[in-house]
Amino acid sequence: MFIMDVDKYNSLVKDLKEILGDIWVVEEKAAIERYLCDETAPPVRPPPSTKVVVVKPGSTEEVAKVLKLANKYNVPVYPRGGGTGLVGGAIPTKPGIILSLERLVNICIDVDNMVAEVEAGVTLGKLIEEVEKANLMFPPHPGDEGATIGGLIACNAGGARAVRTGVMRNYVLGIEVVLPNGDILRLGCKTIKNNMGYNLAHLFIGSEGILGVITKAYLRLYPRWNYTATIVLPFNDRVSAFRTAKKILHSGLSPLAIEYFDRKVIEASAKHLGLTWPVSEGDAFLMLILAEALEDVIYLELEYIDKLARSEGSLEPVVAQREDEQKTLLKIRSEIYSALKDKTYDILDTTVPIGLIDDFIKGLINIEKKYDIWLPAYGHVGDGNIHVHVPKHGSSSETLDKVIDEIYDLAIRLGGTITGEHGIGFIRRKYVRKILGDEWINLMKSIKHIVDPNNILNPNKVIPD
C-alpha cells in the first residue's frame, strides 16, 4: 500500500475497480512480482517499491480515467510495456500505480497504404508476425521481440539495422497519447509526409513515459525484402576490420546491418547457447546482413564486398544464404548480452560518430589496462553504437562506477553520447549533466510541468533533480 492512510488507499482501489472491473486491478503480491523489474543489470537496478497496485486498462479511455484518478489522489503512475528496458525506466521507484498496457493488443495491417495500426501492448514479435503474413516488412529491429510498441516508441528504440533503416522515430507516422491530465491527443495520420502543426508526436517519442502514455500508433511499413544473405568477414586484427567497415559504409552499398565483435565475445555467446561459432579463422569479425528485392542484386553486392574485404586483409569470408544458417549466426550475435549478463555490472550503449569507432576502442583498451579489467565491446559499427559490458569483476562498485565514468567521458570527448539506444531512465540520470546544460534541463522541466503539474507520471526518471 502507498504512503497514504489505509482509508485513502482503499478508496483509490475501489475507484480503480469501478473504472476497470475487479479483475483488472491486481493487489496480490505474487501476481505483482513480475511488474517490479525490467532487464536492467541487477547490480545497478534500482530497488522497486512493493507498495504498488497493478492496473490493466482495456482501452484508451480507461487509461485516461486512471490518470485522472491518479491526479485526484496525487499518486505516481508507472506506465509499463514489455519490461525489456535496461535503465530502470519502468521500475516503480516510489509507491504508486503500475499501468500495464498489456490488454491493448489490437493490430491491423493496412496493406494498401503500407501502415500498421498497432495498440501499445502489441509486442514487437507479434507485429513482425502479422506484418510478414501480409508480405510486408517493419524495417527496424530494435532487439528483444518481447518489447511492446508503446515502450519501443516511448524509448525511441534503435537496434542493429539503424545504419540502413534508422530508429523507431523514423517509422512513427502518428500516435495516440494520453496526457497526465487525461486529455487524449491524436497526432499524425497514415501519411508519410505531414507538416500540419509542429510535430508534437516527436515530443512524446523518446520521452520515456514521463510526458504521456502512448496507447496506439500508425507505423510505416515497407515491402518485404525477398532475398537476404549474411556474410561474416574475419580479420586477424581489429584495425583492419574497422577500416573495412568504413570502406563499406563509404561505398554507397547499404547493408541492413554491419556488426562488429571479437572472438572472445562471440565464442562466449556460442558456448552459452551450446553452439560452436562456425568461423575458425580470425580474431575480429564484421557481420553484414544484406537484404534486397532482387536476388541478383545480392550476388552483385556479395561479389563487391568480398573483393573489397580481401583487399583490406580479410581472411576467408563465410557467407550464409540459407535461412537457418543466417538465423544461427544472428542468434549467436544476439545472445552476447544474455551470455555475459550474469557477470555484468552494467551494459552501456555509448555511441560515437561513425568515423571514430576505432579511437573509441583504443580508448577502451587503455581503460582496460588501467583498471586491469576485461571490457567486452561489440555492436553496431554501422551507426557508431558500441555496447560495452562492465563486468562485476572483483572490484568494488565505486571502482566500476569510475570505469563507467571514464568510458562516458571517452565517448563525449570523441563527440559522442552516453546513450544511443537505452535512454536515461533511472540509472543514467546522474550523467545527464555531463552532456546537457541548464537550458536543456530547465526547458525539460517546464514542458514536464505544463503537461504534468502534479508530477504523477513516472516521477524521478529522465530529468535530473
Added chain:
Amino acid sequence: MFIMDVDKYNSLVKDLKEILGDIWVVEEKAAIERYLCDETAPPVRPPPSTKVVVVKPGSTEEVAKVLKLANKYNVPVYPRGGGTGLVGGAIPTKPGIILSLERLVNICIDVDNMVAEVEAGVTLGKLIEEVEKANLMFPPHPGDEGATIGGLIACNAGGARAVRTGVMRNYVLGIEVVLPNGDILRLGCKTIKNNMGYNLAHLFIGSEGILGVITKAYLRLYPRWNYTATIVLPFNDRVSAFRTAKKILHSGLSPLAIEYFDRKVIEASAKHLGLTWPVSEGDAFLMLILAEALEDVIYLELEYIDKLARSEGSLEPVVAQREDEQKTLLKIRSEIYSALKDKTYDILDTTVPIGLIDDFIKGLINIEKKYDIWLPAYGHVGDGNIHVHVPKHGSSSETLDKVIDEIYDLAIRLGGTITGEHGIGFIRRKYVRKILGDEWINLMKSIKHIVDPNNILNPNKVIPD
C-alpha cells in the same frame, strides 16, 4: 517604423547598431523590399508590414543579443532564410525586426563521420555543391535550391525523394537553436543514434520559426550514388499509371522518386522553358529516378520495372542515363510550379495515404466538374503528396476558397492531411482546426508561452487564435 514612438524606435535601432555594427542594420526602403515577401502565390499572400528593420547578425551570440533586445522593446522578430516558403511563414505581418540569417554561411564537411556542419544561412545549393566535392551525398532534395538550411529544418522540408530518403527531420543529427529569451540550446551531436534526453531538437524541427531561431545544424550525409537513371513510363490512362506505381512501391524496389503528372501539365512546363516534352505517347506519366552504388544494379532494376510496367499497360518507356538527358527531364518536372504560377490562386500540398491517391484524384475530378475549373494535379505519388494548383480562373476568391476547402475536406476524408510539405505559416492557420483539436492547440500555446512569453517570435503564425 514600428507602432511605437519615434524615440523608442530610434533607441532600438541605436541598440541594434551597437550590437551588430551599422552596416548590418538596414532601414532603407529599397534595400528592405526583398525581405518582405516569399514564394507564396500572390493572391493569397498576406500584405507585409513595411514598418520593419532588417538585421543581419554574424554569429549565434549576435542572434541571441537581438532576441534579448526584442524582448526588452517588446517588438516582433521574423526569422528569415531563403524566402522560398509557400505559406507566408516568413512575411512580417506586423511591424518588427526581420532577422536574416544570410551571414551565417559557414559549412564544413566531416568526411570521415559523414556529417555536414552547416550554419543556418547556407543554401541547399551550396550544401549540395560542397557535399558533392567531398564525394558524399545529402539524400533529400526539398525543391528550391535557394532555400537555406535554417528554413529547411524549421519547416521540415520534404521533396520528391521522401519515398526513399524521408524528409529533413530524418537527417538532422543536432541543432543549435536560440530561444526567444536569448538562451542558446545545443541539441544532439554527430551520432546517428542519440537517446540522451527526450529529443528537444524535434520540437524545433518543423516549428516554422515560432519557438526558436535555428543557427546551426549537424546533417547526416551518405555516400554518393555513383549511378542514376531516369525512366518515364507513359500510360493512356491515369488508372493504369497509379496501379503501376502501387505495384512498384510494393515490389521492394526503392526508387529515389516516383512522380506523377499528366500531359497537359508537363507540356505547359516544357513550353514555359522553351523545350519539348520528349515523350510522344501517352497522357499520364510516371517518372522514376533510380540511384545505386553499383551500375549493374541499375540495369537489373530497369529490366524489372520495364517488365512490370508493360504488364500493366505502359506504352514505350523512355530511359535516360546520360546526365544531361536526366537533368532535362527533371527540369521540366521541377518547373511545373513556375510555369503555372502566373495563373495560380494557391498551390496546395495535400497528402493522402499512398494507397488512396487514385481516390483523391477521382475526388478532384468531381470538384473540377462541380466548379467548372481545371485543377492541375501532380507530384510525389511515392509518398502520397499531391500538389494541386487552384488557378485564378474567372471565379471570385470566395469561390476559390470554397474549392480549396473542398479539396482539404477530401484529403481529410481519405485519412490524409492538408499540408505534407509547405506547413501552416500564415495562410493555413484558418484550416488548423479541421484536423487538430483543442488539446493540441492548447498544448502548442502552452509550449509557445513557456519559451516565448512575450510572443515576439514570428507572431500570428502557425497557431490559430
